[in-house]
Amino acid sequence: VKTGWVRRILAIVYQFLLATAALRAQSPSEFEVKAAFLLNFARFIEWPEAALAPDEPIHICVIGEDPFGRALDQLVHDESIDSHKVVVVRAPSSSDSTCEVAYFGKAGKEAARTGAGVLTVGEGVEFLRSGGMIAFVLENRRVRFDINLPAMRKAGVRVSSRLLRVARTVVP
């Protein structure tokens, strides 16, 4: 009789775990989405030759605190864009490393100090005002992004119109 109860409870727990796992699989967490976006941004960007030589890997730098955990590494593992391998780099500041894509989490203010040929991605509309190029925004709990075109032009980073089309707003 006792074992029957145990079994029933175990079955309920197991099913609950299964359900939550499925839920996680179905709707990835915010940062999992952002990690995927980060990688995809790189696919719509063309860097100047000086910034990215052929066959040179594309470095995605996470500046400061890393909110992605293992998600970004898993995603980027073995990925390449055209002939460029994709590499994740964690750095305290953008000047410490040669980055093609630089994600600023909490360290949004540093974006203005980034050199030419680096795509800067940050959080919130304020990030654009402080000179960032792409900013994640949440809209109805969906991850979307705004684009600051003048900043891109200034940095010599060219963006595909296809990316502009899926952006929430584009600052001309």
Place this chain on the structure above:
Amino acid sequence: MTRFWTPFRDWPIRRKVLGVIIASTGLALLLAAAGILIVDSVLFRYSLERDLSALSQIIADNSTGALAFDDSKAAAETLGALRARPHLIAACIYRRDSTVLARYFRDGADKTCPERRDKLWTGYVGTSMSLSRPVSLKGANIGTLAILYDLSELNSRAFVFGAVLLPILLVACALGAVLSARLRERVSVPVIRLADTALAVSGTRDYSLRASKMTGDETGVLVDAFNDMLGRIQSRDEELRHMLHDREEANRELMRLNEDLERFAFVASHDLREPLRMITVYTQLLQRRILSDAGPEAKELAGNIITGARRMRELIDDLRAYAELGAPAELSSSVDLNVVAQKAVSNLALSIQTSGAAVTWDALPSISGYEGHLVPLFQNLIGNALKYRRAEAPRIHIGYSAGEQLQFSVTDNGMGIAPQFHETIFVAFRRLHGTEIPGSGLGLAICKRVVERYGGTIWVESRPGEGSTFRFTLPATLLAMRPAERATLT
């Protein structure tokens, strides 16, 4: 194959030629149309595939952003552009994990997404074409675009094509038939003329008709040969007609002569009998009353007169019998030849008695005939045997045997006849002997005439000094059946 052509075999040439023209024109045009249709549909399908491939490429490229950032709204907008293609039934954009990011369906279309494949693929589903194209972005596969395109356009295109082509085909055939009318005439008219002439010739038997030659081809050769043949028939026909005419003339002349002769013989024989009887009667009176006292010389002279008169009467009788053979007579009555032989013997009783002859005969049949013909036949043959005898007493036998023909023979032991005379003895008035043996010269002529009238033949087998056998045949059809025989047959 032969069965297929049978209904057309009796068609007139005119229609056959028309049929050939229409059939060949129609067939050629039909083949051309089918060829054009096939090539068109193949080319159209090919261009459609290319077009669709290009279209899908554009859509795929345009949907990379939406796919990369999982923006179903933007993807749906991209697909919405397909509304401009009315034959596009459905299009779906799949994410990398095979879930659907965006879909588009034509109004009224079945709301199921077309099949997706991992590689670029084109396939046919019913009357539709299905296309699946991976969407790649900078070398990475980020999703799939699947499209379903309605190909019924192709069928409607074929239908329109047929609707245009069929009337053209019919008009072309009709036009070909009309335009070829003169050409057809060139081929068929000479043959038709020839056939008409042939019909006219066989209808009217006028061999002077000629077919007109219009061409130098096989028909022309035929016309020449036909005319040549007609010419030959014509000349032969004329020859034949001349010959027939001549023969008819000759026959008529001959018959007239014969009739004249027979009439003369009959009249002469009849009218000569009376004066002859008077000569005989009065000479006998003279002998009995006046010359009884006269010398033997006078008696002998008177006897000579009587003998001469008797001979003349015999001659006249023979002549009359011969003439009567030409006259029509009832031949159907049954005559017993035994009776006939008996009568002939009775008529010759005096000669038989004086010569001491013995006349015998086999059992003879009854035949259908006329006694007036048959008695002289037997009498003359027996008479000849008696007349041309040798020193010993004559023995005469009438033989008979039935075969395919009835065969009779009259055999004697007389003086015989030299072979060179075997033919001439049957000719009238031809005599081998002078006055030493009296005779009219008509006996065997009468026999020959009787036998031939009944459809038989007569000849003699004889050698001098060995006797003679006269043989004659009569057709077996003359055999009169006795009542008993008739009964067994029926």
